[in-house]
Amino acid sequence: MPIINRIAEFHPEMTAWRQDLHAHPELSMHEARTSAIVQDRLREFGVDEIITGMAEHGVVGVIRNGTSDRAIGLRADMDALPIQEETGLPHASQNPGVMHACGHDGHTTMLLGAAKYLAETRNFDGTVYLIFQPAEEFEAGADKMVKDNLFGRCPMDMVFGLHNWPQAPAGTFLWRTGPVMAAVAWFDITVTGKGSHGAFPHQGVDTIVVSAQIINALQTIVSRNVEPIQGGVVSVGHISGGEAYNILPEQVRMRGTARWFKPAVGDTIEQGVRRLATGIAASFGATAEVKFTRHAPATVNDEAATELAVAAARAVSGDAQVRTMRDPTMGGEDFAYMLNAKQGSYLMLGGGRGPDEPMLHHPRYDFNDEILPVGASWWAALTERMLPRKG
Numbered sequence: 001m002p003i004i005n006r007i008a009e010f011h012p013e014m015t016a017w018r019q020d021l022h023a024h025p026e027l028s029m030h031e032a033r034t035s036a037i038v039q040d041r042l043r044e045f046g047v048d049e050i051i052t053g054m055a056e057h058g059v060v061g062v063i064r065n066g067t068s069d070r071a072i073g074l075r076a077d078m079d080a081l082p083i084q085e086e087t088g089l090p091h092a093s094q095n096p097g098v099m100h101a102c103g104h105d106g107h108t109t110m111l112l113g114a115a116k117y118l119a120e121t122r123n124f125d126g127t128v129y130l131i132f133q134p135a136e137e138f139e140a141g142a143d144k145m146v147k148d149n150l151f152g153r154c155p156m157d158m159v160f161g162l163h164n165w166p167q168a169p170a171g172t173f174l175w176r177t178g179p180v181m182a183a184v185a186w187f188d189i190t191v192t193g194k195g196s197h198g199a200f201p202h203q204g205v206d207t208i209v210v211s212a213q214i215i216n217a218l219q220t221i222v223s224r225n226v227e228p229i230q231g232g233v234v235s236v237g238h239i240s241g242g243e244a245y246n247i248l249p250e251q252v253r254m255r256g257t258a259r260w261f262k263p264a265v266g267d268t269i270e271q272g273v274r275r276l277a278t279g280i281a282a283s284f285g286a287t288a289e290v291k292f293t294r295h296a297p298a299t300v301n302d303e304a305a306t307e308l309a310v311a312a313a314r315a316v317s318g319d320a321q322v323r324t325m326r327d328p329t330m331g332g333e334d335f336a337y338m339l340n341a342k343q344g345s346y347l348m349l350g351g352g353r354g355p356d357e358p359m360l361h362h363p364r365y366d367f368n369d370e371i372l373p374v375g376a377s378w379w380a381a382l383t384e385r386m387l388p389r390k391g
């Protein structure tokens with residue numbers, strides 16, 4: 001069974017849905033239009049129930065069939081990014097400064113395609129929960145849905161997620177058991193000293209020099225505090241302070257991200273960032289305020305769930321198009337919160353873009369509509385495999 005024929009028939013329709021979502025991207029926790037469209041479509045497909053209001057704009061479509069009490073959760077994300085689109089495409093973003101640069105427009109569409117097929121054919125025995133999640137990029141919408149009792153209201157045995165991976169061949173599935181994506185934190189460091197003239201530094205406390213020491217020292221956390229065989233990274237991505245040749249600013253602000261797999265490594269990194277920033281600042285007579293926010297834990301795939309997901313991928317794309325990922329990636333994913341609470345797995349689907357073409361989060365990236373029926377067929381095959389009809 002390659003791409004499901006009935007789903008291939010929806011391809012033009014799915015392409016139109018995807019491009020409409022692409023033209024109207026919405027930031028994390030602002031997915032009102034997208035959520036309304038998802039609800040309209042699910043109603044039109046004839047799903048049995050639509051649950052709204054989880055994590056504000058979250059939607060769960062429910063399709064029941066037969067007598068089995070087994071249930072599967074299929075999850076897509078709906079939000080876009082604060083990026084000014086530069087694709088110049090006819091369906092480019094109409095919202096200035098907001099863009100579907102991570103392909104969540106494609107993810108939402110693939111799950112809608114599966115919803116249409118599953119509601120129409122009902123070739124399964126049990127319950128399917130179609131989970132449309134807000135705020136993957138920021139604000140941890142998956143965590144919010146779990147806290148809004150997603151798994152209590154929608155009791156499912158396993159939950160699955162899928163992300164497009166532009167640089168892998170189109171329609172190829174990538175998988176691995178165990179950790180697949182890293183845990184993610186953001187940090188803010190504000191160094192406060194005493195402003196002064198650049199010619200009379202002895203009259204102040206120079207926050208630029210203090211910040212330089214902090215940035216260098218942060219690079220010793222992974223190399224000196226984390227056990228060498230464990231993965232981890234600390235990166236400062238932003239620094240601002242001062243604007244003149246000869247004025248030493250009172251304050252410098254830094255922002256950065258940290259990634260890891262083992263929770264204990266996360267604790268070491270957080271303690272390290274706090275200790276070094278405040279300690280170094282104090283030793284120079286300045287102060288540092290540190291905000292360290294954990295965005296998501298590591299995404300860890302369950303073995304049995306992954307086996308099922310891989311079998312469905314092989315059925316759709318063929319054995320040669322299903323490959324193991326040798327290593328996990330340092331990218332992060334808030335689906336981790338769902339996998340922390342429920343057995344499940346998260347796969348990647350290749351987008352067929354070349355090595356020099358734009359990657360995720362790039363202003364010229366666009367989801368490849370060719371793979372819409374592949375993803376939708378995978379969701380459908382996975383459901384029919386996990387909830388087989390008797391006889």
Ligand SMILES: [Zn+2]
Pocket residue numbers: 101102137360361
């Ligand atoms: Zn993203």
Ligand SMILES: [Zn+2]
Pocket residue numbers: 102103104136163
């Ligand atoms: Zn994404």
